[in-house]
Amino acid sequence: MIREKILKALPKQLEGVSGTVTEIERYAIHDGPGIRTLLFLKGCPLRCKWCCNPETQQGYAEMVFLEEKCIECGRCLNACPYGAIAHSNEKMTVNKSVCKKNCFGKTQHFPCTVNCYTKARQVAGELMTVSQAFMEISRDTSFYEATGGGVTVSGGEPMMQPEFVYALLRTCKENWINTAMETSASGSLKDYEEILPYLDVLFVDLKTAKPLLYKEWTKYDGNEALAVIHKLSEIAGKYATEMYIRVPVIPGFNDTQQDIRKIGCFIKEKCRGFKGIELLPYHKLGRGKYKSLGLNYELNNIEPPSEECMDKYYEILLNMGINVCKF
């Protein structure tokens, strides 16, 4: 919940508000109008089985090991104060039961990443102030001006850090930078009410219109998710924020024509103020990251939907009189 102190702060006082950022990506063209800078924030309460950014799920900094980048130089062997790292069978291993994933908290760095020159061991999650983040964002102002672009906050779930998001978006808006946010609709409605006046574009994920399936595949209560999405479409209209619904199309989860029709019916009935719907086909890009975090990926056996299938789903929505879009 955003504190009154932050809501009433003067612009200068917002500069010191801090948040944990996983990554900043420049020159993005699919997450809002024009050329954009994407800020991926840490922390998400959902656990979507297809998540392609698992390094953003935990709210704290994590050590990531990218095996393909490791040249077995051995520099990290003695760096770990707990002796968690070993070299066996011609590869570097971390004993998970010995590795203290919170070793970052004491020193503000992971000792094993410090001298890894190939970045095989690296940190996911950096504490940044609004002032630091704004400096990074404003480096690309000329691109925003030329293309109508701006900043998009993503994640993770940005609404898990509502004060940082509020302070950053307000700062950007007050400096005439276009703002967008991608959310899974899992934040507090009160926080959305505070943030939307500073938001030009809102992308809301709708995973399925079947509440029980929602919970099974994402851990988010489906009835609550659908109720928040409904409410958001009302609030977005109030603040003239353009709201788009995004549906990840996942084989075996929501990829039948009946699933798409059901989603269309929900949107027509409950999201009157939205501008358009975009379907995002499942892809395999995040699979390798699971291993680097020591996590298990459950969807190894599924393939992305074909272009023909995606065209058919768009056709179904168009035939229902729903505005479709592709960023």
Ligand code: SF4
């Ligand atoms: S320091 Fe980096 S490159 Fe060297 S062995 Fe450790 S992980 Fe591999």
Ligand code: SF4
């Ligand atoms: S994250 Fe910390 S505890 Fe784990 S291997 Fe690296 S230095 Fe050791």
